[in-house]
Amino acid sequence: MLRSFQPRFEDLPAVVPVFPLTGVLLLPGGRLPLNVFEPRYLNMIEDTLGQGRMLAMVQPREDSGEALEAAPALYSVACLGRIVSFEEAPEGRLLITLLGLSRFRVRDEEPLVRGYRRVGADYSAFENDLADPGAVTIDRDRLFSVLQPFATRRGLNFNWDLMREVESRPLVTALAMICPFEPREKQAILEAVTLQERADLLLALLEMGAIESGDNGRQRQ
Secondary structure, three states, rough: OOOOOOOHHHHOOOOOEEEEOOOOOOOOOOOEEEOOHHHHHHHHHHHHHHHHHEEEEEOOOOOOOOOHHHOOOEEOOEEEEEEEEEEEEEEEEEEEEEEEEEEEEEEEEEEEEEEEEEEEEEOOOHHHHHHOOOOOOOOOOHHHHHOOOHHHHHHOOOOOHHHOOHHHHOOOHHHHHHHHHHHHHHHHHHHHHHHHHHHHHHHHHHHHHHHHHOOOOOOOO
């Protein structure tokens, strides 16, 4: 059953405004807060609020090169989101929250509108993103054994008691978005075909982070 205000698959926009941000990940079902202050992106939010409230988060490719710095090439998979809250803030900023809806493949780039970029979107490979993604299985003891040292070394503050009560599906989505993985790792998480593959990849990345930090989830003596 569709949630209130959620669009149907056939109603997803064919041309989408994009917000290119390196290292920022939006996943279907996830909520992403954004502090918007650049004039072109303020224009984008203002236009989007009057046109269905949908825009996409996408990462610029790391190998774009200096010549494309003004408009770097984009990764081929992005995530459409819907603005579910916004607030005017001091100094001409807008505070918004995006709810992730569906991934899509970037077909081509459209002409700029009021300074912001737009792309053609192909959702055909991700039709299940708007449906119930089903259950996910993850070894929670193993997850928290590597997550705690990972968070400590990276200065992340979690309410551990609360996190242990969160169901696995939203927990995987939230951690994948919050944890400071490398941009290519974030992209791999986004492009994981199923939620289970995403959960497995998340756990593998946390374990690799623990190994790289020299503790593998435990403090060495």
